[in-house]
Amino acid sequence: QVQLVESGGGLVQAGGSLRLSCAASGRTFSRYAMGWFRQAPGKEREFVADISWSGGSTSYTDSVKGRFAISRDNAKNRVHLQMNSLKPEDTAVYYCAAALKVSVYEYWGQGTQVTVSS
Numbered sequence: 205q206v207q208l209v210e211s212g213g214g215l216v217q218a219g220g221s222l223r224l225s226c227a228a229s230g231r232t233f234s235r236y237a238m239g240w241f242r243q244a245p246g247k248e249r250e251f252v253a254d255i256s257w258s259g260g261s262t263s264y265t266d267s268v269k270g271r272f273a274i275s276r277d278n279a280k281n282r283v284h285l286q287m288n289s290l291k292p293e294d295t296a297v298y299y300c301a302a303a304l305k306v307s308v309y310e311y312w313g314q315g316t317q318v319t320v321s322s
Contacts, residue, residue: 213316
């Protein structure tokens, strides 16, 4: 079992930056691919970025490419999402999730709010 706790959300002006972190419990963290998702009010949850178990492969939704960067530190059981050039449309609750099988996210954090003001 993996427990995930996100942190780093907050209120930022458009053009600013935030770094989200996700702390994972358990000794098997390095076996999991990790993803970040977000859900804005009144909208479906959407994929933002993911990273392979080794950190060697990443992918992003088109709207954040070139602005966001996902990374992980398996020694510290952490995954991060560096968010730059933030836009009001990035406002959402951001969740990290863990997948043992490709794109099958079994474990989810409680979410952290990101609000970008214009």
